[in-house]
Amino acid sequence: MIQFVFIAFMVLTLASALVVLLTKNVLYAAFSLLGTFLGVSALYVLAGADFLAVAQILVYVGGVLVLLIFGVMLTNQQGNKSRGRNDITTESSNRVLGVFVMLGFSATLLYTFGRARFLTIQDSLFEALEPTSTTQTIGVELMTNYVLPFEVSGILLMAVLIGAAYLSTKTKN
Amino acid sequence: MDNSFLPYYLLTSALLFSIGLALVVVKRNIIVVLMGIELMLNAVNVNLVAFSKNDPSLQGQIFSLFVIVVAACEAVIALAIVLKVYEHFKTVNLDEINELKK
Numbered sequence: 135m136i137q138f139v140f141i142a143f144m145v146l147t148l149a150s151a152l153v154v155l156l157t158k159n160v161l162y163a164a165f166s167l168l169g170t171f172l173g174v175s176a177l178y179v180l181a182g183a184d185f186l187a188v189a190q191i192l193v194y195v196g197g198v199l200v201l202l203i204f205g206v207m208l209t210n211q212q213g214n215k216s217r218g219r220n221d222i223t224t225e226s227s228n229r230v231l232g233v234f235v236m237l238g239f240s241a242t243l244l245y246t247f248g249r250a251r252f253l254t255i256q257d258s259l260f261e262a263l264e265p266t267s268t269t270q271t272i273g274v275e276l277m278t279n280y281v282l283p284f285e286v287s288g289i290l291l292m293a294v295l296i297g298a299a300y301l302s303t304k305t306k307n
Numbered sequence: 308m309d310n311s312f313l314p315y316y317l318l319t320s321a322l323l324f325s326i327g328l329a330l331v332v333v334k335r336n337i338i339v340v341l342m343g344i345e346l347m348l349n350a351v352n353v354n355l356v357a358f359s360k361n362d363p364s365l366q367g368q369i370f371s372l373f374v375i376v377v378a379a380c381e382a383v384i385a386l387a388i389v390l391k392v393y394e395h396f397k398t399v400n401l402d403e404i405n406e407l408k409k
Contacts, residue, residue, distance in 0.1 A: 140312060140315065141315075144315060144318075144319050147319060147323065148319065148322055148323070148326075151322075151323055151326045151327075151346060152326065154326070154330065154339075154342060154346070155326050155329055155330055155333075160336055160338055160339060163339055163342060164338075164342070167342055167345070167346075170323075170346065170349070171349070174323075174349050174352070174353060177316065177319065177353060177356075178353075178356050180312065181312070181316065181356050181357055181360045182360055182361075183356045183359075183360075183368050185368070186352075186356060186368050186371060186372060186375075189372060189375060190352075190375065193375050193376075193378075193379050194345070194349075194375075197379055197382075198345060198378070198379060198382045201382055201383065201386050202338060202341065202342060202345075202382070202386070204386070205338050205341075205386045205389055205390070206338050208390060208393070209337075209338065209389065209390070209393045209399045228332075228333070229333050231332075232329055232332035232333035233329060233333065235328065235329070235332055236325045236326070236328055236329035236332070237325075239324075239325050239328055240321055240322060240324075240325035243321035243324065243325065244318070244321055247314070247317040247318070247321060252313060252314075252317065252358075253310065253311070253313050253314060256310055256313060256358060256360075256361075257310065260310075260360075260361035260362050260363075261361065262310075262361055263361045263363065268365055268368060271363075271364075271365050272365060272368065272369060272372070275364065275365060275369055276369065280369055283373055287373060287376045287377075290376070290377070290380055291376065291380065294380040294383050294384055297384055297387070298383050298384060298386075298387040301384070301387035301388060301390075301391055302387045302390055302391070305394075
């Protein structure tokens with residue numbers, strides 16, 4: 135049963151990522167990115183990372199995706215149709231080169247993953263664990279071992295807040 | 308729970324990373340390029356989470372939590388810059404934006 139669910143979410147993730155790649159409409163790409171993020175968060179759940187799955191939905195679907203859709207709407211160009219050419223993908227020669235890079239890269243990654251036998255390494259590293267909630271462990275670890283990165287990311291978020299507010303003000307001509 | 312799904316996680320993340328890379332290379336709308344970068348960061352997170360399964364100290368999950376934070380920061384700043392670029396050049400086509408100062 136769980137195999138079918140896993141395969142279904144894997145297919146959902148990859149299919150909507152492919153739609154992002156193949157579609158010619160920016161808004162459709164943004165909406166099918168939703169499917170990718172939801173599929174990835176379901177994969178997190180199946181790997182026993184429940185807190186991270188909720189964080190993924192909150193940050194990506196609730197934050198980043200809304201920002202991207204706002205970006206699409208605020209930079210909408212009417213000239214796209216009247217000029218009679220597709221503004222989203224590059225010229226065909228560069229596109230062929232890009233797809234070639236993608237295929238070579240994925241072939242390299244798949245060859246490496248196929249040869250490396252990560253499964254036996256990982257099985258000898260950790261004992262099989264009963265799936266429990268990870269929230270308490272993550273909270274305790276963040277406040278003890280990882281308190282410096284936690285505070286640094288707080289400072290980073292504040293700097294980003296100030297930077298975004300500064301960048302998006304109107305410039306005086 | 309054993310970790311027998313690990314090869315499938317690796318397959319998913321490899322394909323997701325390649326699709327993100329292809330988006331960054333092939334597209335010339337800034338917003339779609341940003342989507343490609345988000346997909347690549349997501350692929351890295353999938354790997355981290357898949358390898359940290361059954362790890363009692365959850366190092367991989369905490370690391371990917373920080374990756375999510377940095378990805379959100381990157382998206383916010385990039386969108387602010389995109390809005391600025393659109394205000395200045397009146398286009399988001401990367402092939403036409405090739406000057407630092409006009």
